[in-house]
Amino acid sequence: MALKKIATKRNISALMLLLLMQVLLTYVGVWVALDSKNYDSYPGKLKRQDMAVAFSTQNGGKTATTGVPLLQTNLTTTLGAKDNSSHLKTSPKSKLKSENLANVTKEHLVGKVQVSGSKWLLHLFSESKSYCNGKIEMIENVAALFRNAVIDPSLGSAQAQSRANVKDVLLQKELLEFYRLKKGYLKVDDCSDVPAPKNVQIDGGKSDHIKEFNKAVEISTNAADVTHRYDGDFVIMMTRYEYANVYWTVIDLYDAFLMMRFYNRTFNSTDLLLFDAHPLTKLDEIFDGVFRRVIRPRDLTQPTRFRNLVQCFHRGKSPVLRKILQPLPLVNEFRSQVMLAMKIELQPLADRKRRCAENTLNVLFIWRRNYVAHPRNPAGVVARKISNEDELLNITRRNFPKYSVVGEQLDKYPVKRQLEVMGNVDIMVSMHGAAFGFVIFMQEGSGVLEMWPKGDPGNWHMEYLARRNRLYYKSWQNNDEKNEDRRMKATKVSTQIVKDAVKGLSESVCSKYLKDPL
Template structure:
């Protein structure tokens, strides 16, 4: 009987372990790495330390591996070519002394005016590669793959990277700055571009870099967009890969993780690393104060509208959905409810980014339909609140901004339309003004509780 019982327990443990391994396989590995609730880990082995040294990272810096997030990456690194290629957690990589040769790429140059490329197919804005686009001076094959939606990184490995062992010609260019290479998938959308900004910021943290000493290398052929200038505010230099017309050696190139693999895009994470530091980083580089204090006698309440605008070549009409059909009535109701406070309604994307941030950094309650503009939740004051509205055809199951508010500890409410008669051609919604006002009052009372 004891033998049978032991065998039963052993089988149970093995089955359970197998299920956990299936669930926490490579595709789930990064979830655990992003959780700041995990216990810290020490550096893995002496060989990994040597690999990192070869990549140019100063591990004698006492801050090296100083937190759970970066140490988890160090613990899951794989090196090739004597440390010239190191992959981390199948999400990103660093290449040392890699040569980039743009003649081995096919696609649009990028940076054109949208009006010149109207109706341009999106596939023309993503490069097709030939072996030799990237070259490493070694003969070892790079047998590495990236997880999830890291499509361009896997394409760089499979189609673009060549290890031929040849010595680089000194007649070509040499780029000594640290370089973060990115491919943008939804470059005109503030939310998805925010994941790229944030990922690049994480690379600064991981490799202990100063933004002014880093070049952002854009490896795509998208035309010029309204969010491009922000890269130049946040980082020292921004280059398009098409700017390099001759082979160029990059001393240290980071292949940043894909936007779709960003912690910001995993809405069920309990925490996200450096979220408040990212806010400070962003506001600092735009010279916007982050010291705004709550004044319960004069709240700043900002409603943001979604209006049509031309953002990319595939939507020449500029039509957008999820608009508020009764903007004037909603604004009037809010001003009536909050008579002694400052209540405004604006189309925020009409303003330059600096002006947007100046307004957001002094907003106590932000209100808007679910949409990319609510990415500004990341830059609200720490005491503030978000009221998110949803149409019937874009429900509250979309947790993008609820997650952001949760990570930052902000007050959050949402209103979701359940009445078809409030929808106008799946384009705009007549929101319930009274209910939105009531929910806003709830947020204000949480922020400013009345004394008993």
Template sequence: MVRFGRALPKICRIRSASNLNLLILIFIVIVCLICINKTLVEKKSQNISDLTSTILTAAKGGSFLDYIAIESPDDHLWQTNCGGNINIINKRVLLLKNGIISGYFLNAKQTGEVDVENVIGQAEKDEFVTVEKEFIRVPCEDVTFPKLDVKSGYIHLIESIDVTGPDNYYGTTFHRSSEQFVIIIERKDYANVYWTMVELYNAFLTVRMFLRDPKQTCVFLLDVHPKGKLDEIWEMVFGNVVKVKDIKNHEWNFKNLVFGIDRYSGPITTELESLPFISEFQQTIYHANGIITPTKKPCSLGKQYLNITLILRHDYVAHARNPTGKIKRKLANEGEIISHIKSAIPSTKLTAVQLEDLSMKNQVELIYHTDIMIGVHGAGLGHVTLMRPDTGLIELFPTSYFLFRNRHFEDLAGWVGVHYYSWYNRDIFFSDLELMYVSPKTIEQLIKEMAARICSSGSRS
């Protein structure tokens, strides 16, 4: 549901006739921009990636997508090279067997896991590794390296693969070995909740695609970003997480290695109607934090407390290229909103929090127990991925977002069964990208309407 509101209660309107033409021109421009955006969105929805096509093609029976059917090399999508040691599925997924990862062919200016304050000004390229030929080696009957016709965001890593004849190949017994299923991931961002959830889910999906258990999977993170609290969530999902400092100048034997679904090729960014294994993905994170799904209880705003979480956005240093920590889209009157909600709706428990102040474990626990989450559009709303079904998300937008609607969190909410409202500031004469005023009464009304909606939809989780 889309709502509109004013940014400030007292904004002078331009009413003079001399500005009528200007207003008409602005209206025409807005209409044109909306039409252009709609066309681009429709084009994107039709441009489903080849990987998504693999998912749909491999789906077999059932009312829910079950595309872990690419287990068999007999499938027509499956191409095999080097006696089964190199496998390409629909030109998108690359599976290697019985090989070696050699950290001696990996180059990195940092080892990662340093505080961001210690690398202020660091270039973004220095947070990624480069690899040379022979970084990955697999045995092959034909020592002529086969042409790998594969489309992937990891092609710069895939090009490092080399082969050696079976007679000359040996797996090192005096270095490290992984009996687990290995997946290679290169995180593009380490401090953005939304993109972390996308990459984490894609990795989870890659593992389930091969009928593997994430808890019996070893993830190799080939990046050297500074330390971040979101690092913890990778260890919640996967059994073993290996970082560059543990790879460089070491050799690892592997039995099965796959390059994960890259950021832009997965179901979230290609807008599938449903997300395979999303409930299992949620449960994996819940269980890692000792959360047991409770029995459902009756829901009533007047008789039972609802847990309301207001996500705050404050300046903080997250990236080396933003030394001041300045961020946009902050509530100008958060204190006023907090006081009003506590007074106007006493039958709620309101938690106003900047998520960066909490450990990842505490973030997961807070979001799981949240009935209604409210926040200005920002990456932190990516936590909707971990909300229970039949809860609610209220997203607040500055004026400019009405022209180019961002559906990231609306789509996520739909996929996990969370009710969604959006509110847009419609005052085009007030630039509110940095600070946005929202009337406390508007927030109160949105909460009451959302509470009525989630309570009428059934029992409270």
């Protein structure tokens, strides 16, 4: 009898344990389901983005215990990521092995991108510290928000003229295009509790402009006699490097977007203060096209108060520069918001299903040709050209007669037109170059072929940008010196390589529709 009671108790305990495990598995299953649908977030850290927004809405926009709105908390863990900017100095070791497509093809479906499991549970909230009754908010010490702060333009200067015509400043030293600031350039006044200087220092790594900015911040208990106010509500400060380069321009725009979304703002309610004196380039059009207003320091002629002024995190903290196979946070929203702000109409992805069924995919070859982009390259010489452009177009059109196959030198067109072309292409083919930065505007499931000259050490940046944007990716590198014209810096590309690559990418792009006919 006693043994029977013990057995009964054990059965009840086992049953309770099974029920508990079922509840836990159901809970985990719900999160996994949410996780698999959240394409716009970092799998390892941003999985609660949508939940946070919903919670904030239902609770009247309440903030987390750190004082950062719930919409903001998830992004900060990304901004505080390890600085991988050292990878920018490329070497043969920094590039993933390139293989000949005729033998073994390197192809990646981003649907197989590895995720970080449940580690995101450890990153529900991030650190935010406020000083001066909320007038200063330090975010993970990588960015800062200043409320009701004053900029005194008389305490900052640059030797170069911003927005100058590139051809008017050829051979101008880049150092002249950055601002030197004095203490008090940015002042937070009427502060009853002045924090220790080290508490309001932004961690900029080796970034000179962040160091310059840190020494220029002055915090005072006195009220400054400044009545002139900037008419915008929210302004992001950013210093650009490689400003004439598509890839770095895209990173700058994306980082500013993350900072904007961190504070739940939109492009039409955000201004951008480009804190440099670089010449005007065509790529400036993308900033002018998306933000409410773009200003430079020299546009300020007197001490001016700003309601909300944000110093953006330095480039080394950008999620794009993390060498990981995780989708970029909010990348779909970034792409759609930029296209909307630029008034660019995209063909719906549903049209790709029809194009796959009718064998009418859009293929774009991007040509690299000489052009003057910035003062330090007055001859405008561009490397990694293709010497047999027409031959590649002809072989592709012959083998895919219903396809729309075009070749373009994108830099000849306004940025709006460049983005429109990239946003509506199914397959892009080009030698490695900065224009690959625009793959972030290609729609999910598109295909990319990146090619390299013989001996080029290459880098990993464009491949990871494509894969993290959920694109199909192939690469090829020439291994025959006879195909290299070193004087013209051009490569003869095998027509067979291109034909095979376009065929393979076409199959990948259309694979999701094969079992789902029109």
